[in-house]
Amino acid sequence: MFEEILLSVPDWGWMLFFAVIGLIWGSFLNVCIYRWPKEPPENNIITPGSYCPACRHPLAWKDNIPVLSYLLLKGRCRYCGARIPKRYPLVELTSAFIWVFCYYFWGLSPEMFAFILFFSLLLVGSLVDVEHRIIPDEVSLGGMLLGLVISFLHPQLHGQQAHLQGLWASFVGALAGGALVYVVGIIGEWIFKKEAMGGGDVKLQAMIGAFLGWKCAILSFFLGCFVGSVIGIYQLIRYKDNTLPFGPALALGAVICLFKGEAIIRFLFPYWVYSF
Numbered sequence: 001m002f003e004e005i006l007l008s009v010p011d012w013g014w015m016l017f018f019a020v021i022g023l024i025w026g027s028f029l030n031v032c033i034y035r036w037p038k039e040p041p042e043n044n045i046i047t048p049g050s051y052c053p054a055c056r057h058p059l060a061w062k063d064n065i066p067v068l069s070y071l072l073l074k075g076r077c078r079y080c081g082a083r084i085p086k087r088y089p090l091v092e093l094t095s096a097f098i099w100v101f102c103y104y105f106w107g108l109s110p111e112m113f114a115f116i117l118f119f120s121l122l123l124v125g126s127l128v129d130v131e132h133r134i135i136p137d138e139v140s141l142g143g144m145l146l147g148l149v150i151s152f153l154h155p156q157l158h159g160q161q162a163h164l165q166g167l168w169a170s171f172v173g174a175l176a177g178g179a180l181v182y183v184v185g186i187i188g189e190w191i192f193k194k195e196a197m198g199g200g201d202v203k204l205q206a207m208i209g210a211f212l213g214w215k216c217a218i219l220s221f222f223l224g225c226f227v228g229s230v231i232g233i234y235q236l237i238r239y240k241d242n243t244l245p246f247g248p249a250l251a252l253g254a255v256i257c258l259f260k261g262e263a264i265i266r267f268l269f270p271y272w273v274y275s276f
Helices: 002-008 011-035 068-072 087-106 110-132 137-153 163-192 199-212 214-239 247-268
Strands: none
Touching (some): 011 087, 011 110, 087 110, 110 137, 110 199, 137 163, 137 199, 163 199, 163 214, 199 214, 199 247
C-alpha cells in the first residue's frame, strides 16, 4: 500500500518535495561551512542554535527560512543590521538543485541519497577551502567513512553484488586516491622546495575514491589538476596571486569523472583498464 502511494506521486511532485528538502538541507550545510573551520567548541554544528555571526544574537525561526528570510530581510541581520553573505542563499539554492538533480538522474534509489551526500560534502569542502584554505576533517575523513559504510550497505555503488566486495572496492579507491595525491605532493615539494599538496587534499581525494572507486579516484585527480592549472593561470594573470585552493578543482574533477569517467577511461585505455 505504501509503495503504491509512492509510485502514484508524479515526478514534478517529487521534484518540488526534494527542492524544499534541499533548501532546508542547504541551511544546514551553511552551518557546517561556518562552524567546521573553527576551533572546539565553536565547531559544534548542533549547539548552540543559529545565531548572527556579527552580533551573535540567536535567530528566530522566521529568520531561518531558506532564501525567503534573506530576501525579506534584504540581506541584513534583523538585530544588528550587518550584511548577510550572499553565500547563504546561494548554498541553499545549490543544495536544492543537488536534490532535484539527483532525483532526476538516479530516481528514488540508494544511489540518489549516496550522491546527495557526496555532492554536499564536495560543496562544503570546496567553499571552506576557498575561504580558509583548509578542508575540514569532518568533510574528508568523515566523508571517507561514509563512503565505506555506504559501499558496504549498497555494493551496487561500485558495480558489485556482495557487501564485502563493495567495501573492498571503496577501500581500494580511498587508498588509491589518497596515496596518489600524497606521492605527487612529495614530488612537488622536492621539485619546488615548498608544500605542493596539503594534507586536506590528500584526505579529500581519499574520500572521493571511497565513493567512486580507484579508477575515477586517479582520473579525477588529473582532471582536477587540469582544471586547477587553468584557474591558477587566470588568477595569476588577473590578480597576481599564485596561491590556489585545490579542493574545488578536485571536487570539479570528481563531478566530471562521475558522469563521464567511464567514457574517458574507455577512450584513453580501450584495451587494458577493464581487464582489472
